[in-house]
Amino acid sequence: MKSQMLPTIFIMTLALSVCGVYSGKVLVFPIDGSHWINMNILIKELYSRGHTVTVFRSSGSWYIKESSPHYNSITVEDVAGGFDEDFLKMLISRIIQIQADGKSSWKRLQVEWELMKLGPVMTQMEINVLAKLLDDHKLMQSLRDAKYDLVLADPVGASGGIIAHYLNLPLVFNVRWTVHSEGHFAIAPSPMSYVPMPMFELADKMSFLERVSNVFFFAFYEFQAQFLIRPLWATFTNKYFGPDVDYFQLIQGADIWLMRVDFVFEFPRPTMPNVVYMGGFQCKPAKPLPQDLEDFVQSSGEHGVVIMSLGTLVSELPRRVVEEMAAAFAQLPQKVIMRYTGEKPSTLGNNTLLVEWLPQNDLLGHSKTRAFVAHGGTNGVQEAIYHGVPILGVPLMFDQPDNLSRMRAKGAAKVMDIFSVNRDTFLQALQEVLHEPFYRENMQRLSRLHRDQPMQPLDRALFWIEFVMRNKGAAHLRTESYKMPWYSYHSVDVILFLLAVLATFMASFVFGIKFLCTKVCCKHKSKLE
Known part of the structure; x- marks a missing residue:
């Protein structure tokens, strides 16, 4: 009798476990090129766990295919050209041509100039596509009706954060870079004394001159963001969301940041509770060669x-x-x-x-x-x-x-x-x-x-994606500091207030001493007379 019940118990246990698996709906905003290779790994794993995935792609995509067994796709037509294979190859050819005569500071400046000119061009391309998307009211209504559980995006583009805000959905990033710089610089404290700016080959142990360079590079990137990129996005967000919505705050407000690095690769630095490190998540044991x-x-x-x-x-x-x-x-x-x-x-x-x-x-x-x-x-x-x-x-x-x-x-x-x-x-x-x-x-x-870690990076990434699905976000891990003005974030207003209090106290003290001295002198003089 017991032997006959065992298979039944096993089947019932398996059925209960399958029923207990949460099957979610994920809307993905990827970046084409090599970034897509990483995103596709997460998509395949989500699909294997029973989740439904829908991927936004441009009609000019060269890596992101329209048809796939692992995801559904929504194709948006390019508007006046886009970030396609020909565009990227032209850029790479230009950079290689600049550097071909050898390495020098002048060559480096030329490369940085080319990349700086590229920023507004690529931003406008993305804005054109995103505007076409938001103006398609039938499509946007279908996205609302689909009742997605979260948006998974690469913050090299701002589209994922903006669509997540539009649909009021939790946001998870597969990230190393944002529209401005390396991901940590968007949300985590980054002391310039030992956190090197990326792209400039500095380490976490810097000489005085290297620290000067580090601050200069930081200012250089901030200048680009504030005067070349932000005005373009401000015009867009004003039109669709009003003046109170800032595109970069939408990015900073992501629930979970899945970082494609770890501290075996990266230098030690401050981080935040909603940053999850999945460096090497794409790595796997070698298979036999052909x-x-x-x-x-x-x-x-x-x-x-x-x-x-x-x-x-x-x-x-x-x-x-x-x-x-x-x-x-x-x-x-x-x-x-x-x-x-x-x-x-x-x-x-x-x-x-x-x-x-x-x-x-x-x-x-x-x-x-x-x-x-x-x-x-x-x-x-x-x-x-x-x-x-x-x-x-x-x-x-x-x-x-x-x-x-x-x-x-x-x-x-x-x-x-x-x-x-x-x-x-x-x-x-x-x-x-x-x-x-x-x-x-x-x-x-x-x-x-x-x-040597207790959990594989890919499993850790998938756990946190599913965590956000189950809990409708991860607000308890997300700091609100990004909403503070810069002078409040760095306590400049507090320091000025305390200095004002100290100055008032010192002035009052000096005035009181002078007043007392004057009174004493007057009394002494009156006695002598």
Whole structure:
């Protein structure tokens, strides 16, 4: 009798557990390009847990597909052009062209100028698309009727925060950057004395001149935000929400910030209760390689292999640079797998396999991989940490120099200027990373630290997304300090008040002493007379 009841009890328990699973509806506002790769990982995991996901995409999207087994999509037509693949490739080509003659302060200023000009252009593109969206009253009503549980967005664009406000929904960010700067700077205290501004390759231990530079860089970004970006958004929010709604406060008011870093990668700094660290959430154990690639790797013998990848956006480099790098690779005893889609270099050695695509995570996790020549994208750096592979960094643009400078500060990477390399300097740097135990030991130490945590980063991220669904937000974790004016936030008004009180007290004291002295003097004089 008991043996017959066991299957029934098991089935009833399973049914109760399934019924107890909360199935939510998530509205996603992603950013195209490499950011979508990260967002799509969360989307697939949400789908696997029974949630319904709807993704907003532009008709010009090149990564975000209209059809997917994991999500439904809403496509918004581009208005007068958009942030598409051609636009981004044109920008990358321009930045590479500026830097091609070598590294200098003037070149850096030129790059910053190009990026500064780009900010208002991209902002206006986003505003155009968002305005078209809000003007589609039928679509917006259908979004209200769908009764979503939350908005999941990337705050590099402000659209997710604005739509969450419009629909009165909780907001969760998948974030490293916001419309202004690195995510922490939007919500967490950031003392300039030891919190380095991103993009400028500073560490948390700064000299006096570096601290001066840090404050200058902070002021530079604030200037851009206040005078180039904020006026565009102010015009938009005034039209649709009135003068009391500030676009950046909508971003700062997000319930949960899922940060794509952790403190193995990042420098220690103040944070907030609603910041959840999921650095390396995209990393996973290596799978077996395709047989032809496995055969090539195994042919390396005891020397092992070197992997080179410059990410998905850079299709080719200046011809001279590629020729010099290939010539250096040819002198190595290691086998080299080089992802490159440009013209085949004439100096390519027999030990080098040129491919248009490679399974980066699986190669980094292979026992024969000895070093990773990388441009410094966040995903590649996190995968190298996860698998404990030292890096020879050759940054190109955006946050890549800053990412690699963090690895250099932690002793896990050597960094060089890709546009000034020759075969000798590149070979010397490669051999240093390959043969100096310092780099591998430090990277493996970071790998152990990264893996030594009670909960996997992806599981932690999904827990907090579902937490917000269950509890209709996370207001108890969110500070309201972002609503304070700057002089109140920094207690300038309190300091001025206390100084005024102190000055009044001191003036009264001095006046009283003078008054008493005058009275005493007058009495003394009258007695003498």
